[in-house]
Amino acid sequence: MATTREAILEAALRGFGKKGYDATGIREIAAGAGSNVASISYHFGGKEGLRAACAEHIVKLMGTVLASGRSEEPPLATPEAAEATLAALVRSLVRFLLLDPDGALVAGFMMREMAQPSTALDTIYEGLFEGAHARVCAIWSAVTGQPADAEAVRLAVFATIGQILYFHIARPVVNRRMEWPAIGEAEAAAITDTILRNLHARLAADRDQAS
Amino acid sequence: MATTREAILEAALRGFGKKGYDATGIREIAAGAGSNVASISYHFGGKEGLRAACAEHIVKLMGTVLASGRSEEPPLATPEAAEATLAALVRSLVRFLLLDPDGALVAGFMMREMAQPSTALDTIYEGLFEGAHARVCAIWSAVTGQPADAEAVRLAVFATIGQILYFHIARPVVNRRMEWPAIGEAEAAAITDTILRNLHARLAADRDQAS
DNA sequence: GTCTATAAACAGATAGAC
DNA sequence: GTCTATCTGTTTATAGAC
Numbered sequence: 001m002a003t004t005r006e007a008i009l010e011a012a013l014r015g016f017g018k019k020g021y022d023a024t025g026i027r028e029i030a031a032g033a034g035s036n037v038a039s040i041s042y043h044f045g046g047k048e049g050l051r052a053a054c055a056e057h058i059v060k061l062m063g064t065v066l067a068s069g070r071s072e073e074p075p076l077a078t079p080e081a082a083e084a085t086l087a088a089l090v091r092s093l094v095r096f097l098l099l100d101p102d103g104a105l106v107a108g109f110m111m112r113e114m115a116q117p118s119t120a121l122d123t124i125y126e127g128l129f130e131g132a133h134a135r136v137c138a139i140w141s142a143v144t145g146q147p148a149d150a151e152a153v154r155l156a157v158f159a160t161i162g163q164i165l166y167f168h169i170a171r172p173v174v175n176r177r178m179e180w181p182a183i184g185e186a187e188a189a190a191i192t193d194t195i196l197r198n199l200h201a202r203l204a205a206d207r208d209q210a211s
Numbered sequence: 212m213a214t215t216r217e218a219i220l221e222a223a224l225r226g227f228g229k230k231g232y233d234a235t236g237i238r239e240i241a242a243g244a245g246s247n248v249a250s251i252s253y254h255f256g257g258k259e260g261l262r263a264a265c266a267e268h269i270v271k272l273m274g275t276v277l278a279s280g281r282s283e284e285p286p287l288a289t290p291e292a293a294e295a296t297l298a299a300l301v302r303s304l305v306r307f308l309l310l311d312p313d314g315a316l317v318a319g320f321m322m323r324e325m326a327q328p329s330t331a332l333d334t335i336y337e338g339l340f341e342g343a344h345a346r347v348c349a350i351w352s353a354v355t356g357q358p359a360d361a362e363a364v365r366l367a368v369f370a371t372i373g374q375i376l377y378f379h380i381a382r383p384v385v386n387r388r389m390e391w392p393a394i395g396e397a398e399a400a401a402i403t404d405t406i407l408r409n410l411h412a413r414l415a416a417d418r419d420q421a422s
Numbered sequence: 423g424t425c426t427a428t429a430a431a432c433a434g435a436t437a438g439a440c
Numbered sequence: 441g442t443c444t445a446t447c448t449g450t451t452t453a454t455a456g457a458c
Contacts, residue, residue, distance in 0.1 A: 155405040162377025194366040201412035
């Protein structure tokens with residue numbers, strides 16, 4: 001059962017994620033939720049409150065997504081096992097962002113918040129980015145032997161995440177240049193392959209340097 | 212000497228690049244250009260025409276930027292020379308996007324067009340992206356020996372560009388996680404270092420595979 | 423070409439009936 | 441809780457004086 005509040009929240013994320021906060025009117029959101037304009041002020045105290053609620057919704061949603069992906073306690077005992085865990089993370093993040101419709105909406109919301117930060121970005125940073133980035137740094141450390149909090153490690157993790165997110169952001173340009181009608185399973189696999197080649201090559205170089 | 216038309220164009224790019232098309236009013240643009248609302252309709256036929264003119268302006272601007280960077284005919288005779296050319300491109304693109312105020316505006320405009328494509332994206336794709344991407348693919352090919360139009364090469368070039376652009380897009384998140392007050396020369400150098408490490412590691416792997 | 427004044431449509435917020 | 445009608449301010453576009 002979907003309450004009116006939940007329906008509004010989903011319609012808002014759909015609008016904000018696809019067209020952006022400013023370009024999405026509260027009438028449009030209310031209509032998409034099968035409700036009316038006044039219900040937004042009633043449930044969220046206004047459009048800004050709706051943006052804040054979207055951020056909290058994303059933190060909870062991604063928390064469960066990431067938790068499910070981490071259900072089978074990832075083995076970090078050996079560098080090889082840690083590298084496999086890292087590769088699995090890349091695979092699932094590419095799939096989520098490029099193949100799951102919810103992934104595109106969540107990413108759209110986050111990207112626009114980064115371009116024009118509001119308090120919603122603070123919510124997402126503290127509730128999601130900070131912990132997730134630190135966790136990936138720890139796995140990276142288990143592969144290369146570098147300290148998890150080293151500047152080079154933190155930047156390398158950002159660079160890897162950046163490759164994945166860029167294929168989402170630049171989708172219209174990528175599709176055109178690759179002559180792809182759309183990104184499906186086969187295209188996502190090709191993208192994953194390129195990112196994993198970069199990842200493995202870099203990890204090998206970092207490991208060599210550490211020895 | 213700056214004509215009114217040019218002043219409006221620059222004020223528009225400033226607004227569109229920083230806050231986005233929808234969030235930037237034509238009054239605000241006119242005021243920033245020291246003019247009035249009616250002058251926008253007079254010179255550009257309306258707000259949409261101004262967006263299209265911004266796209267053409269960006270194509271011309273980036274054309275001269277890229278041409279100046281390519282003034283000393285890049286040597287591609289040997290794989291090593293081609294790799295150095297590729298590294299130089301990464302260096303100058305990082306500097307432009309992270310240190311040059313114009314770079315942030317141009318990138319902001321392009322990123323928002325990708326998230327919400329209009330005909331302005333077509334203008335930028337055909338006038339800039341397509342040719343630039345193909346040129347980088349050719350250099351990549353000179354390094355690794357792979358065909359310049361191979362799917363793997365085109366994707367690898369996108370992944371490299373993605374790393375650079377992501378450090379611009381995610382700047383607020385990166386700064387917070389890296390505990391950087393802002394991105395200056397030192398921070399840009401650290402970012403360049405990470406991206407070049409990824410690039411060289413991947414190129415080496417591709418070259419080994421080709422042999 | 424430049425500007426002021428205004429038109430017409432839109433936004434978000436809210437009062438009040440149910 | 442839900443909805444309609446309305447208030448208030450802002451948007452883009454434009455008419456018309458200079």
